Amino acid sequence: MFDVxxxxxxxxxxxxxxxxxQVDRRLDGSLTEDEFRPLRLMNGVYLQLHAYMLRVAxxxxxxxxxQMRMLAHLARNYDKGYGHWTTRQNxxxxxxxxxxxxxxxxxxxxxxxxxxxxxxxTIRNVTTDAFAGAAPDEIADPRPYAELLRSWSxxxxxxxxxxxxxxxxxxxxxxxxxIVSAHDIGLRLVEQxxxxxxxxxxxxxxxxxxxxxxxxxxxxxxxxxxxxxxxIIATYNLTGRRDNKYKARIKITVSERGLDVFxxxxxxxxxxxxxxxxxxxxxxxxxxxxxxxxxxxxxxxxEGYEQARAANPGFRSWTDTNLHPHKIDxxxxxxxxxKAPGATPGDASADQMRLLADLAERYGHADxxxxxxxxxxxxxxxxxxxxALYAALREAGLATANAGKTSDIIACPGMDYCTxxxxxxxxxxxxxxxxxxxxxxxxxxxxxxxxxxxxxxxxGHHHLGHIGILGLDRAGVxxxxxxxxxxxxxxxxxxQRAGAGFPAEEVVPAIDRLLRAYLDIREDEGERFIDAYRxxxxxxxxxxxxxxxxxx
Amino acid sequence: MSKAFTPSAAKPGVITAxxxxxxxxxxxxxxxxxxxxxxxTLFEDEAIAELALLKAIGQSNIxxxxxxxxxxxxxxxxxxxxxxxxxxxxxxxNYFHGIQAAKQAEASNV
Ligand code: HEM
Ligand code: SF4
Numbered sequence: 001m002f003d004v005x006x007x008x009x010x011x012x013x014x015x016x017x018x019x020x021x022q023v024d025r026r027l028d029g030s031l032t033e034d035e036f037r038p039l040r041l042m043n044g045v046y047l048q049l050h051a052y053m054l055r056v057a058x059x060x061x062x063x064x065x066x067q068m069r070m071l072a073h074l075a076r077n078y079d080k081g082y083g084h085w086t087t088r089q090n091x092x093x094x095x096x097x098x099x100x101x102x103x104x105x106x107x108x109x110x111x112x113x114x115x116x117x118x119x120x121x122t123i124r125n126v127t128t129d130a131f132a133g134a135a136p137d138e139i140a141d142p143r144p145y146a147e148l149l150r151s152w153s154x155x156x157x158x159x160x161x162x163x164x165x166x167x168x169x170x171x172x173x174x175x176x177x178x179i180v181s182a183h184d185i186g187l188r189l190v191e192q193x194x195x196x197x198x199x200x201x202x203x204x205x206x207x208x209x210x211x212x213x214x215x216x217x218x219x220x221x222x223x224x225x226x227x228x229x230x231x232i233i234a235t236y237n238l239t240g241r242r243d244n245k246y247k248a249r250i251k252i253t254v255s256e257r258g259l260d261v262f263x264x265x266x267x268x269x270x271x272x273x274x275x276x277x278x279x280x281x282x283x284x285x286x287x288x289x290x291x292x293x294x295x296x297x298x299x300x301x302x303e304g305y306e307q308a309r310a311a312n313p314g315f316r317s318w319t320d321t322n323l324h325p326h327k328i329d330x331x332x333x334x335x336x337x338x339k340a341p342g343a344t345p346g347d348a349s350a351d352q353m354r355l356l357a358d359l360a361e362r363y364g365h366a367d368x369x370x371x372x373x374x375x376x377x378x379x380x381x382x383x384x385x386x387x388a389l390y391a392a393l394r395e396a397g398l399a400t401a402n403a404g405k406t407s408d409i410i411a412c413p414g415m416d417y418c419t420x421x422x423x424x425x426x427x428x429x430x431x432x433x434x435x436x437x438x439x440x441x442x443x444x445x446x447x448x449x450x451x452x453x454x455x456x457x458x459x460g461h462h463h464l465g466h467i468g469i470l471g472l473d474r475a476g477v478x479x480x481x482x483x484x485x486x487x488x489x490x491x492x493x494x495x496q497r498a499g500a501g502f503p504a505e506e507v508v509p510a511i512d513r514l515l516r517a518y519l520d521i522r523e524d525e526g527e528r529f530i531d532a533y534r535x536x537x538x539x540x541x542x543x544x545x546x547x548x549x550x551x552x
Numbered sequence: 553m554s555k556a557f558t559p560s561a562a563k564p565g566v567i568t569a570x571x572x573x574x575x576x577x578x579x580x581x582x583x584x585x586x587x588x589x590x591x592x593t594l595f596e597d598e599a600i601a602e603l604a605l606l607k608a609i610g611q612s613n614i615x616x617x618x619x620x621x622x623x624x625x626x627x628x629x630x631x632x633x634x635x636x637x638x639x640x641x642x643x644x645x646n647y648f649h650g651i652q653a654a655k656q657a658e659a660s661n662v
Contacts, residue, residue: 027573029613047616049640050650051575080649095649097574344646415636416644424639426646476634 008151012114013106019043020102027099044115045101049419054093054101055118056108057125060132060146060170061089061370065357068368070111072353078104083353085338085346085374087410087461088167089127090118094417116154121162121248123153123233128170129177130371133294134379136327139189140196142172144288145225148281151288152226159233163240164248166233167205179372180204181212181492182464184250185232190219197221202232202262203254206458210494211251214259216266224274226281231270235262295365298382302330308387315390317443318401323386324377332386334364334378335371335403336393341437345411345429346374355396363389373410375403406442406450406515407433410461414454414471415478421454423471423478428452428507435508436515445515447528449488464488466530467511468495478504482511484541485533496538498545510545517544557620559595566592566623566630567601567608568640569615577640577651578615579630580608585615587654589641590629595620 019039026036040046044055056071063071071091075083078100084092096104108114117124126146133141149168153159159166170187171178180186186201198220204213220228232250239257241247247256254262309316324333336356338346348356356376360368363385364378371377381389393399402408409432412418414425429452436442451465455472462468468483479501486495502510515529521540522532533541542549559565566589567580578585579592586592595601601620608618621637623630632638643650 027613033572033612033616047570047575049636050577050643051570080647095575099573347646415639416646421636424645426644430646473636478635 009109009112012109012112012116015043015114015116016102016105016109019105023098023102038120041119042116043101043105044118045098046119047419048094048413048417049415049421050417051095052098052101053417054096054104054115055086056091056093056113056115057118058089058091058113058370059150060126060128060143061130061372062132062143063368063370064111065361065366065368067111067113068353068357068360070107070113072350072357074104074107075348075353076350082347082349084344084413085348085370085376087372087374087412087459088125089370089372090125091348091370092413094413119165120160121164121166122160123149123156123162123166123168126150126153126168126170127178127183127372129172130369130377131177131324131333131379132172132369133292134324134326134331134333135173135177136325137174138172138327139174139191140172141292142170142178142187142189143292144285145187145189145222146170147288147291148226148285149229151284152230152281159237162233162237163242164245164250166236166250168229176489176492177372179464179488179492182206182461182488183213184236185229186213187225192219195221198225200228200232203251203259205249205251206461206463207249208246208456209249209251210458210463211255212492212494213251214254216259216263222285223282224270225285227273227277228266228270231266231273234273235265235269239265295367295380297328297331297365297380300330300382300384302383305383305386308390312387314394314399314401315387318390318399319386321401321405322399322403326380328380330383332381332383334381334386334389335375336377336398337375337400337403337408338398339375339402339408339433340397340400341407341434342430344426345409348376352396352398355392355398359389359392373408375408402442404447404449406436406445406448409433409450409452410465411452412454412460414452414460418454418459420457421471422456422473423454423480423504425452425454425460425469425471428469428471428480428504431508432511435512439512441515441519444519444525445529446525447530448515449486449530450511451486461488462486463494464492465495466528466533467514469507472501474501480504480507482507482514482545484538485530487530490530491534498538498542499549500546513544513547514541517541557622558598559601559620559622560598561596563622564594564596564625564630565601565620566594567604567618567620568592568637569608569618572612572614572616576654580604580618587651589632589651590626592623592630594623594625594630 169178169183188199200217201213411425411429415421453460481501483495
């Protein structure tokens, strides 16, 4: 577990104090909104549809029980009792008052947390695999590298005014769980001649022009990480378009200029930057690696686990669905989904946060992870503790056995909260989840990723959903466009538009037709929706979505 | 954000914004700003609405981001014509929060 150093804590306290003074000056009229807006955005404060919104970073998704309790405290005392996990290992509070936000930041600072660079055209929260330090396929724990990038990028003077926001993800496993191909820079830990290094991806991103990244370097030795990343961002900072907000992302820079031209510039820049670091980056990496010591794993036989599985079908199906394998025998990583029936995807109540903090202390080596799919994981749980953990989660309504299934939907806040939205996301997600559960089809359908965004910005990753749903405004009426064949994990792919959009009340019937058609045409139970789509192509799925057209 | 809207007698409008300190939605009314959209002033004249908007912009120590948006005349007062404004006048659909809750709290206090 990473422990926060006094120097970090002093720094975030200082930033919170600075923001308090800025809020005071805004309220007494010395700052106009135009002057204040960039200052509040630098501290993660947005103004949304009904209220202010505060976005708090959870660096690389790792959060301690005390930090989780602090989020609960903020949810209870400054919000309406809940917070919203995003797809970028952040939490958003939807209802704070501006006058309270300085106090919230002070509270966060007391546990080493903050909202710095959760907005603005800067390097945003560096995200990674939620099972870092736990997954059996891991080449190395990606978090020391993520921490190196975090500490280097925080308040980095050169990169406070990039052409546009900048997102970096690192994956440590042989299997990519951080979606490196959909980030401005994606890093995959790989080994060459027994040495760790990175496959470096650049130019991925969703939003208006969804693009998968390209490999700019097959192998970057780990000791060159910082100067190379700095070279990429410096190159983008100079050559990225600033004339058009929608073309300002690095994905456009790379695709307009061509990967080879971009790479040549980066490599030239890298030589200079490497020299300027004087080895300080290598020293820092060593220190960070020590700070992510593995917990003292229990070397004990697994007791009661198989018996509980045999005796309790609910427990069995939860373990079948919500566990991830662990590198240590007798251990598992546990996924707690915030997708219970009727729930808003990703919303966590203060009580739920507190319970998770307690359970992590009792059963999980005091470690918690915020996952990119709006769920939370307990990365290290001994299997003997799983029956008790399950019972406690169940009592709190947090043991829904749906990880990776139909109702485990990613949904952005949409027009229920977001000023940029063109339609709602949350009610659509709720209706789909409830429909398939009521129809008893969820287990039969098996693995399926549905992703919903309330506008083209794609915060809900709809392009990467096996089924993606994009909310639009068609002449003042909510309308939903469906994309098929996207994939975030196994074979990264951007979904393709299936056809005309649907009015809100026709979305569930359309998805119902689509999934029933899939159940009819799949080869066997093992063929997932995405596999069947890849085998058969879009035609049979489009025919199910648009029966009138097919029959015409 | 909604596109700039110019009210007329055929298509009247209201001026709305967020409260600076608390963030909640407010509407311009006879004597300032109200959290009750039915109390909003309905503008039918482009020039008058423009002056009122300038006044609102000048009140940046009270409200943030004022804009004019279409509304229709309803029995209780101005009503939204677009679903975005309708959500701003109620609150989110997943929880009973925002203006819908504030209204109920107020009603139970009388
Ligand atoms: C409600 C406040 C939010 C606002 C104003 C907002 C704004 C935006 C904007 C403008 C973009 C497009 C950027 C671009 O392409 O240049 C974007 C992208 C994105 N946002 Fe949000 N967002 C919000 C909430 C969220 C939430 C709740 C999530 C997760 C559930 C999220 C995750 C993302 C992701 C993953 C992307 C797209 C990936 C990419 O940039 O390539 N955001 N957001
Ligand atoms: S996708 Fe659009 S509606 Fe959804 S959170 Fe992002 S900006 Fe808002």
